[in-house]
Amino acid sequence: MAAASDVARLAGVSQSAVSRAFTEGASISAKTRQRVMVAAEQLGYRPNQLARSLLKGRSNIVGVVLGNLQNPFFAEVLDALSQSLSAAGQRLLVFTTAANAEVDAQINDLLHYRVDALILMSTTLSSSLARQCQAAGIPVIFVNRTGQVKQCWSVTGDNEGGARQIARHLIEQGYQRLAFMAGFADSSTSCERQRGFCDELARLQQPAPQLVCGEFSREGAINAARQLLQQAVPPDGIFCANDHMALATLDVARHEFGLTPGKDIGVVGFDDIQAASWPAYQLTTFTQPIGPMVKRATECVLQGESRSGETSAVRQQLIAGELIRRNSTSRKPVATVATN
Amino acid sequence: MAAASDVARLAGVSQSAVSRAFTEGASISAKTRQRVMVAAEQLGYRPNQLARSLLKGRSNIVGVVLGNLQNPFFAEVLDALSQSLSAAGQRLLVFTTAANAEVDAQINDLLHYRVDALILMSTTLSSSLARQCQAAGIPVIFVNRTGQVKQCWSVTGDNEGGARQIARHLIEQGYQRLAFMAGFADSSTSCERQRGFCDELARLQQPAPQLVCGEFSREGAINAARQLLQQAVPPDGIFCANDHMALATLDVARHEFGLTPGKDIGVVGFDDIQAASWPAYQLTTFTQPIGPMVKRATECVLQGESRSGETSAVRQQLIAGELIRRNSTSRKPVATVATN
């Protein structure tokens, strides 16, 4: 591929002129720029971003690591992130990983590319690597997960508050034998939701919920749901740590155990993914507003851009959500409409 | 961040030695390598991939452009692509775009990064840009879409063949007033499925199906389904150009019009996404096997890697699929099991 010097030769100018022709606001006359552009067009030249990045020390690339694209929530977030960061002139270098795996290898790889920032979703980071990122001045942003390391940014939903509201809601609706379906034991997300749920139940002087683990996956949730429902005295209310598992639980309850969601059993999720509002599910859930979360994550990325002396005290941002009541916890079914 | 020369100074060796220490199979003694590694560790050094890429002329980055991550099929493909290309030592630079938009701007941007290949899903490419990629020696691979441009690779499912089988299946099951819900008019995918469907119906001497457009989105499909079903004499069999739209159609049919899928109306999709097998839907569909498709796309990428004189005659690869019969087209419902 043609280089700037080739274009320069053809246009009869210096390589600097070519560079300036492609730089917004550089000191160059209209005439020269014009001549350069013609030559560039002719040779199919475009500036080599790699060389530019090498020189500037910024790649305009953000590394994104996520497990579990199966979960539509993450697909939605990725989509939004892509839009938002693209608008901010950043590209996304994406890695997917086996869910919840330690991803040091991939991240190490990303660091080789001198990414401007690192966004981690549903993923853990070793503290040694976190320190290295810190040292390299690369901001690390956890989305929907809290980093163990304090230097990292994080953007999460209101896990504990949401879980408390869900607990109250289930009790108010008259469900009595409750269960919590966890994701991963070492996920802050799952733990916080569990804590909020259990604490609030305790506060209401309700018995502690039965605990089971669905591993944030559909298969795991199906197994966990079966395990719960085939008991002699099964629970009549299940709070699943996310919508993805809640949908699976609804399917098992309805189609394997013949239960009517809402009436025979209450099921609640977390996230408010699109499918939660589909008439086939009508899942009660607590929202994690993707717009604000992504907006905040983008801010963190750009924050690191202008390395303005460690500003912004609050590194752990919590985005408020709200409880969406749907048929899956409604004793008397409401008319369903196919929305969205 | 520390550079190779810093490490060299600390280790008391030349910069070349540092480079060789990090290069597999380079000529360097174990002792020197050891010394370099210690110094590198101490300084937190890692080779700058940008410089390396600049020198080698290969970035080991593949550009991926996709519209419509809302469609779970693309999320699944992206996930698989990530795994597969990651194993081949390639990273993914991902762009999402408004569905079906011309994405010349983004692609132009990608080319600045000297990507090794370009994978386009659900996206069109202007022929001018295609020519530029060609000239730059960057292979362009369409996935689930055929390029208008002949130099490009493409990997698609058996759109026409699948659609033919679907036509036969619907007729065999006794559905009589058929409709086709298209995606976008200018999408090769949608067109081929439509053609196969119509041609086969004609061959069977059946009336031509009613046509409607769902724009490959849930909202579009909901509108299209309403349009179809609120007619005085609505169709009793609908083939939707993909599963994503078919699920929406099932929701509308069941919850807005009180129809029982399979019995009152047959609905068929295309792709066999995960949700198609969920007991809430049980959607009859034609598979697009993601494994083989991704494998093939990966081969095309690596093909371009060893630019071995324009081998491999066949650039347009068609991956066979199969018809999966489920309850959505079964006159007598089969027992449902929560699988997957």
Place this chain on the structure above:
DNA sequence: TAGTCAATTGCATAGCTATGCAAAATTAAA
């Protein structure tokens, strides 16, 4: 010990662009 061969190392350069600085060209002012 001298001589041969292989393994290892350093030097110098290429790969491409942005930018500070000084030189040149252009414009404005007198």
Place this chain on the structure above:
DNA sequence: TTTAATTTTGCATAGCTATGCAATTGACTA
């Protein structure tokens, strides 16, 4: 037209690594 003030241009260099080539070291043989 001459001088001053601007604008535009080119030169040279930095940014970081990989690699061909020559020089050096080390091991081994006679």
